[in-house]
Amino acid sequence: MSNALLEVSHATKVFSRGGLLSSRRIVAVNDVSFRIEAARPEIFTIIGESGSGKTTLSRMILNIEQPSAGSLVLDGTDLSTVRSNRDRLAFMHKVQPIFQNPFEAFNPLKQLDRYLFMTRQRFSAAVGQAALEAAVDEALRKVGLSLKEVRHRYPHEMSGGQLQRVAIARALLSSPKLIVADEPVSMVDASLRMSIVNLFRALRDDLGISIIYVTHDLATAYYISDRIMIMQNGRVVESGDARTVLNAPQHPYSQQLRAAVLLPEVTGGTAPANSPST
Numbered sequence: 325m326s327n328a329l330l331e332v333s334h335a336t337k338v339f340s341r342g343g344l345l346s347s348r349r350i351v352a353v354n355d356v357s358f359r360i361e362a363a364r365p366e367i368f369t370i371i372g373e374s375g376s377g378k379t380t381l382s383r384m385i386l387n388i389e390q391p392s393a394g395s396l397v398l399d400g401t402d403l404s405t406v407r408s409n410r411d412r413l414a415f416m417h418k419v420q421p422i423f424q425n426p427f428e429a430f431n432p433l434k435q436l437d438r439y440l441f442m443t444r445q446r447f448s449a450a451v452g453q454a455a456l457e458a459a460v461d462e463a464l465r466k467v468g469l470s471l472k473e474v475r476h477r478y479p480h481e482m483s484g485g486q487l488q489r490v491a492i493a494r495a496l497l498s499s500p501k502l503i504v505a506d507e508p509v510s511m512v513d514a515s516l517r518m519s520i521v522n523l524f525r526a527l528r529d530d531l532g533i534s535i536i537y538v539t540h541d542l543a544t545a546y547y548i549s550d551r552i553m554i555m556q557n558g559r560v561v562e563s564g565d566a567r568t569v570l571n572a573p574q575h576p577y578s579q580q581l582r583a584a585v586l587l588p589e590v591t592g593g594t595a596p597a598n599s600p601s602t
């Protein structure tokens with residue numbers, strides 16, 4: 325069998341809510357398994373309604389949350405063994421998060437270029453200022469920005485879409501193999517959404533990075549996903565090749581999701597109506 329970049333096996337997460345007398349068990353993620361091949365970078369979408377367990381699952385993949393049962397193995401390392409700072413840094417080299425709200429991802433009092441320099445220094449041995457600037461500029465150029473545009477600017481001086489690009493550039497500074505993007509475009513202006521998701525395609529194709537794209541937006545999911553996994557109440561109800569699943573969903577919940585959105589195949593186009601070409 326080929327090597328897995330990520331192997332999620334029977335991952336389950338149970339939360340307890342309430343007090344001692346009225347404690348309630350919530351099974352946020354229930355026996356979820358899937359695998360992403362190291363040799364085949366892809367955009368793997370996890371989709372489902374609010375509360376279906378998408379964020380909990382992505383937090384387990386990022387090792388922010390530990391599974392109650394099952395296992396997650398990234399590039400041969402079982403995440404339960406990642407404990408020391410050194411292990412954590414090595415882990416973050418391989419997997420990077422992109423969150424929903426880019427304004428929360430940055431310290432509002434810190435200039436963005438300083439933030440990026442610090443991130444780069446964290447992931448690579450000491451280098452001179454010129455090499456540092458070159459590395460940061462290169463990462464920014466991969467997302468359609470440049471160091472010149474970002475230098476001395478604070479987060480509030482950028483638009484949401486621009487700042488999400490800076491967040492992606494920051495993620496690239498560790499040369500990750502996997503990016504976990506949890507609702508990365510839901511707070512971005514509709515007109516800019518496709519430019520961000522198109523960026524994910526470029527990262528997959530040009531840099532060989534796999535993306536786990538967590539969303540409840542079927543239109544962008546249909547447009548960029550290689551594979552899709554549909555969740556409901558913590559369980560996977562259907563998964564497979566994205567076009568196959570979305571064009572002919574089998575499970576009643578997937579059919580319901582599908583029916584709620586006019587997909588390009590139905591409307592005759594190739595991309596959602598709000599999609600600029602870049």
Ligand SMILES: Nc1ncnc2c1ncn2[C@@H]1O[C@H](COP(=O)(O)OP(=O)(O)OP(=O)(O)O)[C@@H](O)[C@H]1O
Nearest residue numbers: 339340341350352373374375376377378379380381
């Ligand atoms: N820390 C926690 N403690 C208790 N319950 C939690 C916790 N985190 C999540 N849950 C519960 O687990 C379930 C799944 O939540 P989760 O946030 O993973 O879903 P989601 O699909 O990402 O939803 P959304 O799209 O709204 O972000 C929900 O019932 C939620 O209330």
